[in-house]
Amino acid sequence: MAKEPSTEEILQAVELHVARHGITARLSSPGTADLSRQPLLDCRIVRSIEKREEGRRRVPGRPADVAGRETYTDLATHPLDPPSDPSTARKVELVLEGSLGEAPCDGCDGGRTDCERCAGRGRLECEPFVECEGCEGGIDACWECEGSGRPRPRGRRTDPRPADVRQRVRCVRCRRPDAACPACLGRGRTKCADCKGTGSVQCPGCKGARRLRHAECAGTGVFTTWTGAVISHTPEVRRVEQSAPLHLRQPTDGAGQWRRTVLTTATEKLPDDLDPRHRELILPHLALADGEVGRRVTVRRLPLARVTAHADPDRVYFAFPSHTGIKVVERPSRQRVVRFTAVASTTLAVAVLVLVLVLVVLG
Template identity: 45%
Template sequence: MPRRPSDEEILRAVERQLAGRRISTRLTDPGAASLSWESVLECEIHRSIEERGKESRRTAKGPLSRNGAIAERPTYTDLDAYVVEPPADPARRQVVHLVREGTLDEVPCGDCADGRKDCAACAGRGRTDCPPWIDCEACRGGPDTCWECDGTGTPRTRRARDGARPRKEGTRERAAECKRCHAADVACPKCSGDWRRECPACRGKGDVVCGTCDGDRRVEHKECDATGRLTVCTGATITHEPRRDTLPVKRHPGQLKTGDWYRATLTSPDDDLPDFLEDGHAKRLAPLLATRAREVRRHVTVALLPLARVETPADPDRVYYAFRLPSGDIKVIDRFSRQRKAALLWAAAAVVALAVTITLTVLR
């Protein structure tokens, strides 16, 4: 158990800190310093909250022979009286599935034939529709299909053809002989004036083998794991949910972590609070540590760092905080006092005001 620092130990340590700033004073003299205790209290509680689910009809894929885990679940006859030991560590979640005694059974799936059913993608046909023709990727059936016949096989007049010729003069694109009107050097080189091509997937047949059933027309029924059987039972689930709460704390300087903290662990709402607590601490902890509904286990850590606050007229700009380190030494840290912070703000404002004045003066 750490030894709580005495007021005198604290004041001596602050004196040494002041000496480092070339302020020499005896803080133990009357009126030389004011010391108050602002100890830091931390508390974290992990609870295990028991949730007892309602009894319900349950179904599992496949026959009982495949569901050894279900067959090995604990059974009950009176659910309300069934006790599940909460997890040893309340921060851990635990789920226990139970089966009502004598309800475990195996039934036909009823939604398939021997674990297989018609493929939904092709409605049991084994093939799915596919467009027999696709537009040529190069001309997309547009004006470039054939400058002579537009893919119709009937040539336009030469005048109209000149006007419609969409390719720029001088472009060195190859043109093919048109399959339809047989004019040379006018058609899309990809489709030769045919604008549509036979679909390569179905080769113009208009349907393809179904990708879902591979043409089998039937697929495995997932719901029964393709066995045609289901395992059924009546059961319930008892869950232990972890729940963590902490005492709301103010932000503290990180150095306090290095202090020699008092620590205690509690595991029951009936445990006595640790005796290192100070006045008012029990009252602060009471709402956090109150027993919650369905709480079945808890693990509480309480930590306290005795922290002294010292102010002295010898250094009115600073506030000193002191606490014990595990080595036994007293660590002193300081902060600017509130008055000092206000003074700095005023000084900053004054600098800005001066800068503005100078700027205005110069600009005039």
Template identity: 50%
Template sequence: MATTPSREEILQAVERHVSRRGAGVALTSAGAADFSWQSVFECRIVRSVERREETHRREKGRQSAPAKRATYTDLDTHPVPPPGDPARTQRFVLVREGTLDELVCEDCEGGRKDCDVCAGRGGQDCPRHVECEVCHGGPDACWECDGTGHPRSRRGRKTAVRPQGAEEPERAACRRCRRPDVACPNCLGERQTRCPVCTGSGTAPCTACKGAKRVRDEACGGTGRFTVWTEGVITRTPHTEETKVSAPPFLRIRTDKWHDRTLNTVDAELPGFLEDEHHKLATRLLIARDGEIRRRVTIRYLPLARIAVRTDPDRVYYAYPGPDDIVVCRRPSKERLTALAWAVLTVIALVTVVALTLLR
């Protein structure tokens, strides 16, 4: 495991970094620099959370799958090995001992029942006659009597007088008024024809059972029975949470000297290399949750120091353990960045004033 450099070691590393730029400074003396820890911390936990649920099942027909499943007597105490990896999802489907049974369907006989549409008669009432599809049951049924059987005139006519502008289709003798060549050739002036479905009998085969009177019972799937049992389901689902303290956004850290620790039990102690702030964050995160049966906690910590040199207020230094030695990075201080921002705003304001003056 990586070791944390001491305050003196870090200050000496910053001294060497500054001296390479031609400016000697002694930082280990009292009051020469402001030193603070801003360490990077990551804590991630993967929990395996277990849920146990019991339901009553009822399925169509004879089911073979429930008989092949493991049985239990008390779901809450039924032993199931915990997952080796808490990130793995598990699901166990069990059958309560003594509950598997078959029941006869009470709504049918052998999977068939009377048709609901025709009430088991096999047929349905049907109109004996339907409107003529040629003349549509209107006055065109007969040019002489309009399909009423009463001619327009009491005087007999040898030849019917067709309406002006009427087409000259084949016409037939009217069965009602007996006049030739005046009636619809389809209904012969009667306005209706025999129903093609029942052929005039007044009864048609049922559209649902096709005259069979009985149909398949969909409730039991045509089997005439149900399989019933009490089912217990045990699920293990991974839940992931994390907390972290990141490095400053402008600082890119490259090192393999992280402090790493993995914890696998609820009572495992947090590592001693954590600072008080990080210890509090991890403690809140690692509180056991309802149904938690296994966990994996990954902790990463990198000591990061911030050093502000009193004689150089425009810069701030960050230091952390690197692959071979302590890595020191120099960045502009907050005061320096604020001064630069005001300078930029001042230049923009001056340019704006000059531009407005020239445009007048």
């Protein structure tokens, strides 16, 4: 682990950087530079939280996996290893010793029930005959007997018999030629297309099978019952950060040589070289949590120093250890940003004024 750079080392690194701008100053001399330590922190706390829940269970059939499950006698004291990696979730299903049983389904007979729609008959009643579509079953079934089979007395019918009789056929009831509706031959009704005149159709509910699979017991006729428990390990993640200002993030994240310490128990101490401010931030989050069975606390920190050189008021320097020595990143100082903004708005005001003058002149 790299040791924290000294003030002297930081100022020397900044001095070299400042020289690029043609400013030569001995920054380590008193009164030439200001340095403040602003270390960064990225702490990730992953806990594994255990829950134990018990209850009566009932499932259809005889699931093979239930019989093969590990058994317990006392859930609270049942031993279960803590997870090797607290960030992975886990669920262990257990069966109370001696509680496994079987109960027949009382809603069916061997997993089957009579089809409700046909009451177990497999067929549904259906009208064998339907009204003829050609004559609608009325007096037009036959010009002579009106579908009754007895020819009516001449002249009783008020409307004249049509001259064109080609569409008419011999009536099967009164036997008169060219008188009956060709669709029903004078009967006034035709065989039902659904049952072909038989008076019954296959039940669409069971497709004629009469009995159906009982959904509640999944067609098995039995239920498996037991007292079971679930022990779950659920990861909970918390993050405690002291991050760099946004304009610095990329270089410090990418090039910074972060120090890393990993703690895996609640009794382990935070590293000695941790900044007191960071220690204060992290400590409240480290108490043993309810149901905690495992943890991994990863503490990453990067020593960061902010340096300003009196001879160079336009810039602020940030120095931090990288894999290639102390890295210095420069940013415009606040005074310079303010001044630049002021200049920019003055320029804009002047530009607007010029534009107005031009418009006035042209107008």
